Amino acid sequence: MHLKEMTVTEAVRTAKEFSGKTKKEIADSLGISRGVITRYLKENDEYSPRMGMIPDLCHAFENDILLQWLEVRIRKxxxxxxxxxxxxxxxxxxxxxxxxxxxxxxxxxxxxxxxxxxxxxxxxxxxxxxxxxxxxxxxxxxxxxxxxxxxxxxxxxxxxxxxxx
The missing domain is CATH 1.20.58 (Methane Monooxygenase Hydroxylase; Chain G, domain 1)
Structure with a gap:
């Protein structure tokens, strides 16, 4: 993983792929619609999760890839x-x-x-x-x-x- 070069969408995709969960499972875990998750994952869409959503996404994905990405971005x-x-x-x-x-x-x-x-x-x-x-x-x-x-x-x-x- 090259977190330093990733966009937020790429980081969300990587975290999702690593989790092995479906969009529906993630949406249900977060209590949001599957459409929101789809937009987070859509390549050319400027829509991205709010900062406050990052910990919840990590919990739903059951990994800390997004937190690692955020830490790398802050350092950069x-x-x-x-x-x-x-x-x-x-x-x-x-x-x-x-x-x-x-x-x-x-x-x-x-x-x-x-x-x-x-x-x-x-x-x-x-x-x-x-x-x-x-x-x-x-x-x-x-x-x-x-x-x-x-x-x-x-x-x-x-x-x-x-x-x-």
Whole structure:
């Protein structure tokens, strides 16, 4: 089994196949219709079990394949989030390193130098915000990293003061 690459549908199918149970037996065990189980198993259907349903499905299948799959997915999401955080740290470091020559090499700063410093500070601030957003997503296991990453890609998180204005 390659749980890391499986979709939720593939994991449900694998757990069902391993159980040897019929759709009717599983549905009866869960107290739901056979049609729901059919949709969980249908390849091109976006319908999938809620997180709260995973333990019940494991009980009905009499195996823990879905829990193992979920654990692998959580670990994979943590790894991706960590990689994205490191990327943002590298971008922050690059912006900081760009500031150093402007401050060390020049006796007096002209308007162009100040503008370049402001640009570098703005880049650092954006990367810090993106990093912070990824970090805040780390507290919520159920938030897919893709959603956090897309939000971190270009949106600015508002403070409560900014929202009131």
């Amino acid at each position: 999401n943590r790894e991706r989030r960590k990689e994205k955080m490191l990327l943002h740290v590298a971008k922050m470091e690059k912006a900081l390193m760009g500031m150093k020559p402007l401050l060390v090499m020049k006796e007096e700063m002209n308007a162009e130098d100040e503008e370049e410093l402001h640009d570098l500070i703005n880049k650092m601030e954006r990367e810090c915000q993106r990093f912070d957003l990824l970090l805040s997503c780390a507290h919520y296991q159920y938030v897919p990293v893709e959603k956090c990453a897309s939000r971190a890609g270009g949106t600015k998180r508002q403070t409560s003061r900014e929202r009131k204005r």
